Amino acid sequence: AQSVAQPEDQVNVAEGNPLTVKCTYSVSGNPYLFWYVQYPNRGLQFLLKYITGDNLVKGSYGFEAEFNKSQTSFHLKKPSALVSDSALYFCAVRDISGSARQLTFGSGTQLTVLP
Amino acid sequence: GAGVSQTPSNKVTEKGKYVELRCDPISGHTALYWYRQSLGQGPEFLIYFQGTGAADDSGLPNDRFFAVRPEGSVSTLKIQRTERGDSAVYLCASSSGGGLGVPDTQYFGPGTRLTVL
Numbered sequence: 001a002q003s004v005a006q007p008e009d010q011v012n013v014a015e016g017n018p019l020t021v022k023c024t025y026s027v028s029g030n031p032y033l034f035w036y037v038q039y040p041n042r043g044l045q046f047l048l049k050y051i052t053g054d055n056l057v058k059g060s061y062g063f064e065a066e067f068n069k070s071q072t073s074f075h076l077k078k079p080s081a082l083v084s085d086s087a088l089y090f091c092a093v094r095d096i097s098g099s100a101r102q103l104t105f106g107s108g109t110q111l112t113v114l115p
Numbered sequence: 116g117a118g119v120s121q122t123p124s125n126k127v128t129e130k131g132k133y134v135e136l137r138c139d140p141i142s143g144h145t146a147l148y149w150y151r152q153s154l155g156q157g158p159e160f161l162i163y164f165q166g167t168g169a170a171d172d173s174g175l176p177n178d179r180f181f182a183v184r185p186e187g188s189v190s191t192l193k194i195q196r197t198e199r200g201d202s203a204v205y206l207c208a209s210s211s212g213g214g215l216g217v218p219d220t221q222y223f224g225p226g227t228r229l230t231v232l
Binding site: 004034042092 | 150
């Protein structure tokens, strides 16, 4: 079985400050990890993914995420937040070695960047 | 290029009615997924197609739900005898269809918001 936890329902940060949105995962084998962003009344938009290799993954719009195998975490980060980054963020996992192809999502974290 | 499209964007129906939700994947994508997102939750897997066949339907909640993809492109999610608890946003995603151990990225459509009165 695979699962994802996003421990914070809501994260508030001031514009220009660094932001972190937390994610931890559980899989039987090795993980594929993803971050998606959802704007109001819109579908999920792909931000970045970790497959293998460098633990720091860079994605769209200046976002990056750090894979930490020992802590089973994949936190999303951005050095300087923008008001336009305010949205709902989802972390997702898929087990590389499993036969299941679907993603398992966390419950989401609402990011609000304050001007 | 064109992304995943879903129609209708909104659907309001009455309890007990039948509904069909349509998904048009990205051209050339062989894998297609349906997810359901309830308010305040992350998307939950329903069914996955590789080509025309349903490779995994383990997420369908009961036999009122089924989906087809007859020509390996457009898919229709069908819900019979709708219940108020079926109200949710139904999301479709497609990918290039990486196999076991081969990474692929799922790209999502805007969703269909289903409301059952």
